[in-house]
Amino acid sequence: MSHDHAHHEHGHHDDHHHGSEISPVEARVRALESLLTEKGYVDPAALDALIELYETKVGPHAGARVVARAWVDPAYRARLLGDATPAIAELGIGGRGGEHMVVVENTPEIHNLVVCTLCSCYPWPVLGLPPIWYKAPPYRARAVIDPRGVLADFGVTLPETTRITVWDSTAETRYMVLPMRPAQTEGFSEEALAALVTRDSMIGTGLPKGIPTTPLEMPV
Amino acid sequence: MTDPSPTNFAAPWEAQVFALVVSLREAGLFTWSEWADRLGRQIRPADGPERTADYGAWLTTLEAILAERGVAGPESVAARTEAFLRAAEATPHGQPIRLENDPLYRP
Incomplete structure (x- = not known):
């Protein structure tokens, strides 16, 4: 838990439970994709097309x-x-x-x-x-x-x-x-x-x- | 087994890692032989037993290659990872998690 939530007292700020959760591994992958996209190494649309191909067609x-x-x-x-x-x-x-x-x-x-x-x-x-x-x-x-x-x-x-x-x-x-x-x-x-x-x-x-x-x- | 809908990935992040590696190979960052060689070494740590060549191993291998080639170093990957974790926490459930949602985000 990051320090900026340390002041939350139990029961007072249950709104922070409404946030999204991603696992550390998901965050690492998103980080790589975002850095590689910024640097022009990959194109998010091309990545999506690749994923769709392997999720639905190749088998x-x-x-x-x-x-x-x-x-x-x-x-x-x-x-x-x-x-x-x-x-x-x-x-x-x-x-x-x-x-x-x-x-x-x-x-x-x-x-x-x-x-x-x-x-x-x-x-x-x-x-x-x-x-x-x-x-x-x-x-x-x-x-x-x-x-x-x-x-x-x-x-x-x-x-x-x-x-x-x-x-x-x-x-x-x-x-x-x-x-x-x-x-x-x-x-x-x-x-x-x-x-x-x-x-x-x-x-x-x-x-x-x-x-x-x-x-x-x-x-x- | 010959079901027309392939089940190639156990989780979305696995598909993302796969797509990143395929794209970078096609962009010429490495060949498949280099990739197999690096992955093969990654799953044979000097200090432990052999591991499965799963997408977790792909991710670690990719991070090592990107660091080595000066494309993305461990510090920038770690900082961006933290930013996504903060962004997720600040994103209402069910909405897309964008880097801009990180409270510390600076364009």
Whole structure:
């Protein structure tokens, strides 16, 4: 409490409770923005536009479109695995944080897992911004040392014969996983397929949403 | 997971920090490689365990770079932070918090 409120006696000046409250961290961020705006380094309107873009538009639904296209179009899949950045740009997806993307394909023999051991590098245009666990020390360290244990924590158990390959994303090269297409999805539209693709399945810590194996197993 | 409305930020200040860093990178103040390198060092303090590369770490990293480049030093950031805290306290609830609301504000 600052000294200029020290004279307030309890019960006498309850009007000061009607002020706004911001946390110290909010105040620090506002301070930086205001200083940087004054010095001409940033433009508040451009900052607002950026925030709106990342709050409403950029997210894993973009990556899901890429995956679904690769599942239905073998030529696209080949282009995606050959040189991901232009193949992803074909769908109108790209930009900052995705200047150089690499897509790695899961198969029955190989499961891919993506981490950034240094900090939190992540392919923003296809996946949005990373979840908190991706940025935390346990995942950063354990993904490399014990990927099978990490997958188990995420509820993913792979056959013992499936090898796990771990890819370390950097600021220059950011990886995305092309998961395996679930069985029994023949005839699904691209849109229906995209709805099966989870964010975690494109990081490698999850699998696409399951398809009931027979109609009898569907909930009544 | 593939919900069309992304949930990229846990709080508005996180989005602000993100936008500041992206804008300054685009203004050429640093490259993404430099940023990742600085952030990587920031979350590995010599005197403690590794930290999460969250937006709090982004903020501290950004402050360090701005100080080092002579863009905004710790004193001016601290003074402006105090001004915003005073301005908030003087702003009726629900109204935008402007620096001008700081009782000590001088244009």
